[in-house]
Amino acid sequence: MILAMGAPKPRTGLLGDTPRRDYAEKLKLFNTFARPELREAIDALSVPPASRVLDAGCGTGDALGWWRASLPDGAVVVGMDLSAVHATIARGVAAGTPVVQGDLLAPPFADGVFDRVWTINALHHLRDPVAGVRALAKLLRPGGRIAVGQSSLVPDMYFAWDARLEARVNEAVRAYYRDRYGCSESEFTAVRSLVGWLQRAGLRDVGVRTRMIERTHPLAEADERYLLECIFRGTWGERLRNYLRPVDFAELARLCDPGDERYALRRPDFHFLQSLTIAVASG
Template sequence: MRTATAYVHGYSATEARRLGDQADTLAELLHHDTGYPAGSRVLEVGCGVGAQTVHLVAGSPAAAITAVDVSAASLAAARDRVGDRVRWCRADLFALPFQDGEFEHLFVCFVLEHLPDPVAALHALRRVLRPGGTVTVIEGDHGSAFYHPASPHAQHTIDCLVRLQPGDALIGRRLHPLLTAAGFRDVAVTPRTVHADDAHPHLVAGFTHNTFVAMVEAVRDRALTAGLTTEARWREGIADLRRTGDPGGTFTYTFFKATGVG
C-alpha cells in the first residue's frame, strides 16, 4: 500500500497478536478453497506480519510464493513467523519491483480496505499478473456486524472505527464492482459468515473477543482525540460490545471473498 497510508490499527505487538488470532480462527472459513499448483508463481500483497501467509503456505506448500509489504518491521515479523519458505520483499503496492506478467496468481487479504483508491491499486496489481492469471481478494465489512444483546452504545464504538479508517471499512460489499472496474473478468464473490455463540466457544474467544472487540478497543485513543466520543460513552460502548461474548451473547460478521481472471 502507499507509504502515506495510515494503518488505523497500528503496528504494536498487541496488533500482531490480534492478526494472528484472527488468521488462525478464520483459516478454514476463508482459505479452505484457496490452493495453487506446484511451481506456480504467487504474489501476496500487503502480507503484514505474515498472519495470512502461514495459511497461504499451508494450502500451497509447493507454490513459489513472494510476499510484499511496505513495512520493514512487519516483514521482519513475517519472516520470523513463516521462515524462508517465502521470498520476502519490501515494496509499495503502487511501485512493485516486478516485471509485467511475472506472477500467475495474486492474493490480497485485508488490504484494499485501507486504501483511498482501491481500483487504482487493483490496476497496479494487474500489471504484474500474467494474462489469464487469477486474483483472490478477501475483505471484511464492518456494516455486516450484528449481535446480541443489541446496543446503540456498542454500535457507537464500531461506528468510530468505521469513521477513522482512511479507506473503506464497508468495502466487502463492493468487491465485485471494484474488480470489474479494474478490468478483471469472471469475477465471483462469496460471503463467508462467522457466527459466535455458546455452541462455538473457540469462535467467541478467537473472533468476538480476540479479533473484533480487540480491533475496536485499539482505536480508543484516536476516537477520543478526534472528538468522535467521550471517555464515558466509550467505556459504556465497549462494555456492551464485550457482553456479546458473554454466556448468552452472540456475534455475527460477514467477510467477502472474490476471485477473478486478469
C-alpha cells in the first residue's frame, strides 16, 4: 500500500508488531517446549460452565486447543491476534475455534461478552500495557476475570556453571534490543510491573503466581530445539558479537555450537530455569 503524502505511518508496537509481522516459528518452538507448564496453568484457572474465554494475542493458537480440552461443557474459547499470519495459522491449528485478526487495544468485540480473558506474553509488546489491560477488562462480564501471563520476569538460568558469562549475555541482549527497537531501559523493564498494570487499570482482587519451567540434561527434543533455535541462534548468535568482549563472545559461540565439545546442552550439569508468572484479577 502506498501512503498518501503526510499520512501518519502505521504505528508499530514497542517490539515492532504490526498486522504483517510473522514470527510463527519462534512461537511454535516456545509453545511446544513450555506446553506442560502452560497447560497446567490453564487447567488451574477455574472456569464456570458455558463460559466464553478470549485468548488475546493468541499467536499461532497452540493455547486454543489446550483451552478447549480444559473447558467445562458448553464453554467456548475465541482467539484474537494482531498478526494476520499468526491468526491464519491459529485457525488451522485450532480448527473449529473462532480466531479474529484484531488489535487488542481496539478489540472487535462488544463490551461485557467474555467471562475470562487470557493473554500470555503479549501485553509487553504494547507501548502502553495498562491501556491494553483496560481495553481487555472492558470485554469482561460482571464478575469476569483476566489472566495476564509473562515469562522471564526474573532472568533465565542457562549456564549454571558460569553466572558471570550469563549476566554479560543478558546485558548484551538488552543492549541489542534497546538499539534495535529504539527503546529506553525503563520501557523494557516495565514488563516487571505485571501486578502494577492490573492495579493501575483499576482491577480488583489481584493475585499472582509464578511457576518455574525447569529442564535438566538429558533434554527432550522439544526443549533442545527451543533452546538451540530460539535462544542460542535466534536471540543470541552473531547479533551479539558487537555487544560482548571478544573472549566472552568466543566462549558463548562454543557453548551454543552443537559441533563443539563444550556445547552447553550436552553437559550433564546443564540446568535451565525460566519463570512463568500469571497475574489474575477481576474486572
